[in-house]
Amino acid sequence: MDINALNVLSYEEFVNIFGNVVEKCPIITAAVWSKRPFVNLSALEAAINEFIDALPESGKEGILRCHPDLAGRDLQRGTLTQESREEQARAGLDALESAEASRVARLNEEYKERFGFPFVICARMNDKASILRQLSERCQNERAAERARGIEEVKKICRLRLYGLVLTDAPNKL
Numbered sequence: 001m002d003i004n005a006l007n008v009l010s011y012e013e014f015v016n017i018f019g020n021v022v023e024k025c026p027i028i029t030a031a032v033w034s035k036r037p038f039v040n041l042s043a044l045e046a047a048i049n050e051f052i053d054a055l056p057e058s059g060k061e062g063i064l065r066c067h068p069d070l071a072g073r074d075l076q077r078g079t080l081t082q083e084s085r086e087e088q089a090r091a092g093l094d095a096l097e098s099a100e101a102s103r104v105a106r107l108n109e110e111y112k113e114r115f116g117f118p119f120v121i122c123a124r125m126n127d128k129a130s131i132l133r134q135l136s137e138r139c140q141n142e143r144a145a146e147r148a149r150g151i152e153e154v155k156k157i158c159r160l161r162l163y164g165l166v167l168t169d170a171p172n173k174l
């Protein structure tokens with residue numbers, strides 16, 4: 001899809017295609033549709049990031065809470081979004097040994113208990129070992145720092161989803 005095709009999508013088409021670039025937050029996609037036309041894909045990404053940055057801290061935490069745990073219940077039950085399933089599988093989180101799985105479950109709970117939102121990391125930019133290490137390390141951070149860090153990870157996930165959607169059929173476009 002090139003940028004001209006993207007800019008003429010109807011609201012419904014736009015939200016259908018890009019509604020999950022931020023996990024389970026189609027409201028963000030719905031909001032930035034009105035910022036068309038975008039000069040390029042980076043401009044769309046910037047509009048999404050601006051929307052996120054303008055939210056109060058409670059809104060940012062809300063975005064984090066829309067994310068499923070890594071290697072958590074949704075993965076076990078098969079109720080992840082397609083995007084999340086692929087990202088978690090790519091990092092090997094769908095094939096943890098039972099000791100690793102218990103450790104991740106314990107740390108995920110510890111993290112949520114401490115911060116009130118789930119641990120979020122861009123799985124596609126990490127492997128299993130670095131995810132486990134950062135999950136453990138980030139449990140030690142301050143809440144505000146973790147909120148900001150989680151949002152930075154949301155933006156990385158968003159960027160990869162966005163580029164994946166637009167560039168799949170035409171790597172030379174945009």
Ligand SMILES: NC(=O)N[C@H]1NC(=O)NC1=O
Nearest residue numbers: 068084087120121122123
């Ligand atoms: N909890 C969490 O980080 N979830 C996300 N990370 C990622 O890359 N995809 C997700 O769903």
